[in-house]
Amino acid sequence: MVKKYRFGNPFATEAVVKDVPVSEGKPLYGEVSVGEGFSYSYSMAEGDIVYGLGEANRGINKRGYCYVSNCTDDPNHTEDKCSLYGAHNFILVWGKETFGLFVDYPSDLAFDIGFTRSDLLTISCERADLDIYVIQGEDPADIVKQFRRLIGRSYIPPKFAFGFGQSRWGYKDREDFRRVAEGYRKNHLPIDMIYMDIDYMEEYKDFTVNEERFGGFKEFVREMKGQDIRLIPIIDAGVKIEEGYPVYEEGIREGYFCTKEDGTPFTAAVWPGYTHFPDVLNPKARAWFGAKYRFLTDMGIEGFWNDMNEPAIFYTPEGVAEVTALMEEFLRDRKEDRREDARWDAKLDQKVTVIKLREKLGESSGRREDYRLFYHQADGKRIRHDQVHNLFGCNMTRAAAEGLEGIDPDKRFLLFSRSSYIGMHRYGGIWTGDNKSWWSHILLNLKMLPSLNMCGFLYIGADLGGFGANASRDLVLRWLALGVFTPLMRNHAAIGTREQECYQFEGIEDFRHILGVRYRLIPYLYSEFMKAALEDELYFKPLAFDFPEDKMAAQVEDQVLLGNELMIAPVYTQNVSGRYVYLPERMKFVKFLPEGKISEEVLEKGHHYVEIRLNEVPLFIREGKCIPVVDAAECVADLDMETVKLIGFDGASYRMYDDDGVGRNYEEPGNWSVRSLG
Ligand code: GLC
Numbered sequence: 001m002v003k004k005y006r007f008g009n010p011f012a013t014e015a016v017v018k019d020v021p022v023s024e025g026k027p028l029y030g031e032v033s034v035g036e037g038f039s040y041s042y043s044m045a046e047g048d049i050v051y052g053l054g055e056a057n058r059g060i061n062k063r064g065y066c067y068v069s070n071c072t073d074d075p076n077h078t079e080d081k082c083s084l085y086g087a088h089n090f091i092l093v094w095g096k097e098t099f100g101l102f103v104d105y106p107s108d109l110a111f112d113i114g115f116t117r118s119d120l121l122t123i124s125c126e127r128a129d130l131d132i133y134v135i136q137g138e139d140p141a142d143i144v145k146q147f148r149r150l151i152g153r154s155y156i157p158p159k160f161a162f163g164f165g166q167s168r169w170g171y172k173d174r175e176d177f178r179r180v181a182e183g184y185r186k187n188h189l190p191i192d193m194i195y196m197d198i199d200y201m202e203e204y205k206d207f208t209v210n211e212e213r214f215g216g217f218k219e220f221v222r223e224m225k226g227q228d229i230r231l232i233p234i235i236d237a238g239v240k241i242e243e244g245y246p247v248y249e250e251g252i253r254e255g256y257f258c259t260k261e262d263g264t265p266f267t268a269a270v271w272p273g274y275t276h277f278p279d280v281l282n283p284k285a286r287a288w289f290g291a292k293y294r295f296l297t298d299m300g301i302e303g304f305w306n307d308m309n310e311p312a313i314f315y316t317p318e319g320v321a322e323v324t325a326l327m328e329e330f331l332r333d334r335k336e337d338r339r340e341d342a343r344w345d346a347k348l349d350q351k352v353t354v355i356k357l358r359e360k361l362g363e364s365s366g367r368r369e370d371y372r373l374f375y376h377q378a379d380g381k382r383i384r385h386d387q388v389h390n391l392f393g394c395n396m397t398r399a400a401a402e403g404l405e406g407i408d409p410d411k412r413f414l415l416f417s418r419s420s421y422i423g424m425h426r427y428g429g430i431w432t433g434d435n436k437s438w439w440s441h442i443l444l445n446l447k448m449l450p451s452l453n454m455c456g457f458l459y460i461g462a463d464l465g466g467f468g469a470n471a472s473r474d475l476v477l478r479w480l481a482l483g484v485f486t487p488l489m490r491n492h493a494a495i496g497t498r499e500q501e502c503y504q505f506e507g508i509e510d511f512r513h514i515l516g517v518r519y520r521l522i523p524y525l526y527s528e529f530m531k532a533a534l535e536d537e538l539y540f541k542p543l544a545f546d547f548p549e550d551k552m553a554a555q556v557e558d559q560v561l562l563g564n565e566l567m568i569a570p571v572y573t574q575n576v577s578g579r580y581v582y583l584p585e586r587m588k589f590v591k592f593l594p595e596g597k598i599s600e601e602v603l604e605k606g607h608h609y610v611e612i613r614l615n616e617v618p619l620f621i622r623e624g625k626c627i628p629v630v631d632a633a634e635c636v637a638d639l640d641m642e643t644v645k646l647i648g649f650d651g652a653s654y655r656m657y658d659d660d661g662v663g664r665n666y667e668e669p670g671n672w673s674v675r676s677l678g
Helices: 140-151 174-186 217-225 246-254 283-291 317-337 342-348 354-360 368-372 389-407 439-454 473-483 508-534
Strands: 002-007 031-035 037-043 049-052 065-069 090-094 099-104 109-113 120-125 130-135 164-166 193-196 230-236 268-270 273-276 303-307 375-378 381-384 414-417 429-431 489-491 560-562 566-568 578-583 587-592 598-603 606-611 617-622 626-629 645-648 653-657 672-676
Touching: 002 140, 049 439, 090 140, 099 120, 099 140, 130 140, 164 508, 174 193, 174 217, 217 230, 246 273, 246 283, 283 389, 303 389, 317 368, 389 414, 439 473, 439 560, 473 489, 473 508, 508 587, 508 626, 508 653, 626 653
Parallel strands: 164 193, 164 489, 193 230, 230 303, 303 414, 414 429
Antiparallel strands: 002 130, 031 037, 037 120, 049 090, 065 109, 090 099, 099 130, 109 120, 268 273, 375 381, 560 566, 566 617, 578 606, 587 598, 587 617, 626 645, 653 672
16 A cells, blocks of 8 residues: 655656555654654664665665765765665665655655664655655565556566676777677677777767767677677767757757756766756757667667766866866965975966866865756756756656657667666666775675665666776676676776776686576576566565565575575675575575586575685575576577576476567567476
8 A cells, every 4th residue: 555645845756657646644654844854754673674775885774874865976885975876765664664665855865774873764855845655565575566566667678688798988999899899709708788988979979979980880880780799889968068069059059958047058077078968857858868869779779878867067167166266276375385486387387188177176076066056947847956956867868768769669779877766767777887896896786686676676787897996807707696697787897997808817718607607597587577577576685575584584685586586695705615695495506517517406494605616606596496597698699498498496387488578569478488397
């Protein structure tokens, strides 16, 4: 049962797709205070667990820390960070009372979950204009399912998007891409996608391709597809300000950019230098921006990643003016002190480039004041950006999804975004942004998975191998062995870091093997993904969801359930040859060993230490269940469903979903089949 409570005059975020009548009175369970801002508080019992919050830092159980929904471009995901790129305001309280809570509020929203006071959950924000949904149900799984029904069906990508993808910021011309393709194909490392970062564009201008480095782009896309590799370009939020650039000129002419208080377009610097932001909250501007993707689909492109859409701001002219004034003041004082030092004077004349300025003004990146300088034209009204900040990435991706639907309504495109709000899960997936090649980020990757699923995001993944910092071979292998199970499986790295494509390391056969396991499992992973999407279920679950009576299961933070058949427990520590796992029931411990071999061992409920070498992929099949596997292939199109066999417990059967992976006829009864083992 869902109850909706309305406060003030909320902005229509369109996160919820179902009509729910507004209930009178105060929201169930909590105390509300409206005055200086808004707050909802709930008194937690000692054993209460709090799940949810999607792409948030720290544990699967969110209790004990505070989190702020405020989409932020921050590449340092250290433990103290309260905000990352997404804003996913759904929590599930489980214990004394068990209920779900969705706070539909698109600006800064703080969740203090037993941080200030260990027994108190407080959700607060500045303006009392919001909808709160309280969801009651039989158990946590039922509550999450009801929530998912409320927010609508999750995005479904094409089947090729379940293959492996390679990415790196810095591939700059056709030759670089050919080298990557060759590195994979020549070494028989499976791959389906190579991602194109900003360097494919002409001076980072959206919907352009650099002629010199990518002339004849259509043929190049075809050439890659001839090798069963799809190129997936990035699209950034900011549109470069440049006379003669049609996207800029049209946007200005039609008034499609976000504006300042005086009605002139708002300017912010991102990769291209100064840009304007398309007003994706304005339906006309959204349709305009979305239709632009055709420029690339006309050349054979079938997928995109939307970036910098918090929107990221390196600096604004206003911010620069402030900092310059400060700098001038500072330098005047310094000059007084050092009049004799001629070199110092020379320094003053240095020309400051976009990048240098960015570095110098590091502090001005993502300045809160900047988000108060611009406006949207939404719902026929003008609204200041900071009041709807968390909706920008969501609506940029909505623009793309609707644009792509207009281009080909029957076709599934690959689409994912960096920033998001609940509601965007209907339009695309997400990747979790600029992580680092740190062991702790493998674990953070795992912890986000069930929380994201609860919030509707199913097509998800992290930059495998880590984006920032230098990756070591063992870290990449271990991270890939987790990535085998995430719907989006992409290795991505930042410019300047150690190259981490799978063929860059010694012992390529280990990488070939781990990628091969991904492809062997695609029938199962795809089937479970489709079940989760079509039936509003979780693809990744905390153990406690299926083992509610098991006190130990509730404490496990480094293992998750996948679908109804599996538990996964990745290795996320360096220099170890295995790990401890907790089995909440008897399970079959399966290892995919090199050379196509599989080891199987039944383990009893309880704690175990399991050996897992660097070149092995472990998984646990639940009591009485089985999963389908096929022979490995080098791309999704080559998977041979004739080789499907089942592994698991004798007598088990599996309800399998499969379809062409391209169209949208999900409901065909023929897509389902039942297979039995033994
Ligand atoms: C952002 C993205 C990253 C990308 C880079 C350059 O940092 O998060 O994935 O490589 O921009 O486009």
